[in-house]
Amino acid sequence: MEEENLISKKELLKVTGISYGQLYRWKRKKLIPEEWFIKRSSFTGQETFFPRKEILDRVEKIKNFKDDVSLDELASIFSPNLSKVILKESDISSHNIVSQPTFTLYKDVHKESSEFNFNELLFMTIVDRFLKSGKVSLGEAKLVLDTLEKNYEKFYGRYCDVVLIRKLGVAVCFLMLIPNEVYVETEAMLVLKINAGECVEQLKSKLTL
Incomplete structure (x- = not known):
C-alpha cells in the first residue's frame, strides 16, 4: 500500500482527537479490524500505520454513533x-x-x-470495481474472478490487494499481502490495483443497511 494511503498512529490520534486508550479499546471490542494495524519499520524502530480512508471513516462513525448505541452493538454492525x-x-x-x-x-x-x-459476494464486488473502471475486458474480469476463487482463502482473513497487469496484450492477475509495493517491467503495464479490504467494508455496509 502506498505511503499516501496510510496514516500513522500518531497522526491519527492528533487528527481525530481520540486517545491511545480509546483506539485500543475499540480494537479489543472489534470496532477496528486487526488487519488495519499495519506494522512498519521506521528510523525510530517500528511504527503502526492504518489505511487512511478506512480508519478515518470508521473513527468518525464510531464517534457519531457511540452516544446512541453501546460499543457491543456497534461491534455487531461493524x-x-x-x-x-x-x-x-x-x-x-x-x-x-x-x-x-x-x-x-x-x-x-x-x-x-x-x-x-459472503466470499462469493465479495468476489463479485471486487470484479465489479474492475469492470466499472473501464480498464478491463470481460475476459480479464473472469481472470480476476478465477484468481480470487483459487487463492483468496490462502490469506486467512488478512487484507490483500488484487492486482492486474498487462504485457503485450496478455493479462496476469495476482494477489499481494498488504502492505506492499508493486514494480513492473517497462514493457508491462499496471492496469489496476484494488484493495480487497476496502471491498470487504463496502460490502459489509451494504449488508447492514
Whole structure:
C-alpha cells in the first residue's frame, strides 16, 4: 500500500482527537479490524500505520454513533457474523450489491448457483470495481474472478490487494499481502490495483443497511 494511503498512529490520534486508550479499546471490542494495524519499520524502530480512508471513516462513525448505541452493538454492525451471510439472486439487486453486468458474468461461470455466501459476494464486488473502471475486458474480469476463487482463502482473513497487469496484450492477475509495493517491467503495464479490504467494508455496509 502506498505511503499516501496510510496514516500513522500518531497522526491519527492528533487528527481525530481520540486517545491511545480509546483506539485500543475499540480494537479489543472489534470496532477496528486487526488487519488495519499495519506494522512498519521506521528510523525510530517500528511504527503502526492504518489505511487512511478506512480508519478515518470508521473513527468518525464510531464517534457519531457511540452516544446512541453501546460499543457491543456497534461491534455487531461493524463486525457482523459473515459466516451466516447468504443472499438469494433477488437479494443481489435489492441490496444493490453489484451491477447487472457483473452478476451476469458471475452467473455465466456458476450457472447452478442460486444462493451466495459472503466470499462469493465479495468476489463479485471486487470484479465489479474492475469492470466499472473501464480498464478491463470481460475476459480479464473472469481472470480476476478465477484468481480470487483459487487463492483468496490462502490469506486467512488478512487484507490483500488484487492486482492486474498487462504485457503485450496478455493479462496476469495476482494477489499481494498488504502492505506492499508493486514494480513492473517497462514493457508491462499496471492496469489496476484494488484493495480487497476496502471491498470487504463496502460490502459489509451494504449488508447492514
